[in-house]
Amino acid sequence: MFPTPIQKRPRSAQITYQAFLPVALIVWLLPLLAVALFSIKPDADFTNGNYWGVPSSFEAFTNYGKVFFESNMPRYLLNSLFITIPTVIGAVALSCMAGFALGVYKFKGNLLIFFIFIAGNFVPFQILMVPVRDLTVSMNLYDTKLGLVLFHVAFQTGFCTLFMRNFIRALPFPLIEAARVEGVAEWRIFLYVVLPLMKPALAALAVLIFTFIWNDYFWAVVLTQGPDAQPVTAGITEFNSQFRAAYHLMSAGSIVAALPPVAMFFLMQKHFIAGLTLGAVK
């Protein structure tokens, strides 16, 4: 193991390390702790210039209550959910199939198609912006959740296919050959042999795509404009103009907006990290 395990160091080094850990963590998360502090302060603290001191009263319930009951926030949150969940299902389904095709079969153009998927996944959003917006408008899907979902599914398929294909490649191929010898139809091989083995990959991708889509801002701004369809990332700017300079409410809103992917991460940590490393770093 590198660096040398702290247990092999002198006792003093161990104590210093243990003591330094929480300090480092607090410094690292300082901006977040500040927002958390903001979100429980009363309005008066900001007008009195007490930005960073101890809150003069504990107002978490009033602040978060306002976010949930006196703003469009719940709506934006629901929109985000209705955009994110279908996208996750769609992108994972499409890429499972594509990854199976690219990972199992040898045919002309296999590698080319695979590389097109990867390359497309790296292009700047801006080169897609005008045509995609146009397409969405012409399908009458501008400012709808479906319009966003369709685009997200298509774009995320690139990344997911990369992931799935590499994962399927690493599966034991003799298993598939054995099934073929038994005369099992190809689609059944996919459904009953390969798919059950892909569970870890499915979980990793689902968590990862959930976070990506939940946090998307650019496409939300390009393809939607009102509380009917806007997800929470775009909604938060709207929310902020409603409560201009009301830092206690804006920070409470931000925390609420950030929470779902955070919860997802802590619940599914192992899968999340497997996904992030593209499965390449094992």
Place this chain on the structure above:
Amino acid sequence: MSSADTNRSWYKRNEIAITPWLFLLPAMLFFAVYVIIPIGQSFWISLHEWDGLGDKTWVGTANYERLLGIGDQNIDRKFEVSFWNNLRWLVLYLLAIPAGLFIALFLNQTVTGIRLYKSLFFFPFVISQVVVGLVFSWFYLPNDGLFDVIIGWFGLDIRGGVLGNPNTATYGIIAAGLWPQTAYCMILYLTGLNAVDPEQVEAARLDGAKGRKMLWYVILPQLKPATFIAFVVTIIGALRSFDLISVMTNGGPFGSTRVLSFYMFEESLSEFGFRMGYGAAIAVVLFFIMLGFIVYFLWSMYQDDKGAR
């Protein structure tokens, strides 16, 4: 051909050849409609003048000439600023890689509670860039922001605050972006360090290697896959910078924090009118910058893929 074969349906006989295409079809269809074809369309639009609603007017390469200042006109000032800012982003964003490695080395221990520490250090990456931007813009508030308070202790003062001063605003935003990006690189290296071969480390230790030498000659070569992915995601992240700029400064002050992705958006979809053709031309330039990296990434992956076979 045996009689049994002719009795089987055409699909059955060609199953192995057709199945992959059937499985690929939906993904390819979606990807073509929403990603591949739009790239071509953007090229086409960039050769026109277009407000997004009416008819397109063919202008040839006029948009590019205006953008790059070819002929007797000056280079578009806003474009120039955006381009240099993009370079700043690219170079400074790469700091996330050594910083991530540093934190990973710091946390690669087995003491009680270290798992929780690791996840909390990773935390910033999971939060949306919009929220990161908001958090940092409050952190940078002139006079009242924690950052101004802290530099005040050292007798420093930035006029107009970090984000209000054209000389510091871009750096302030990049610093905000580095926060989640460093967390990402850290997690890549932590997983990489887990896979480092302990026998090699022990052998090197017996040979007297330690500290920096050990890191450079024994550990880093084994972390190469992690470094590659960290490099890819950091470059892409740097060139995609949009959310933070939009939330923190909206391109200001005096347009000093624009980057190409933001400038493109501004030209195509802002209150100043829809100049889609010009915007598309900016996007094409950005695309070509990115393409250089994409080709390099793909080439590296191709080499790996060949090696794996």
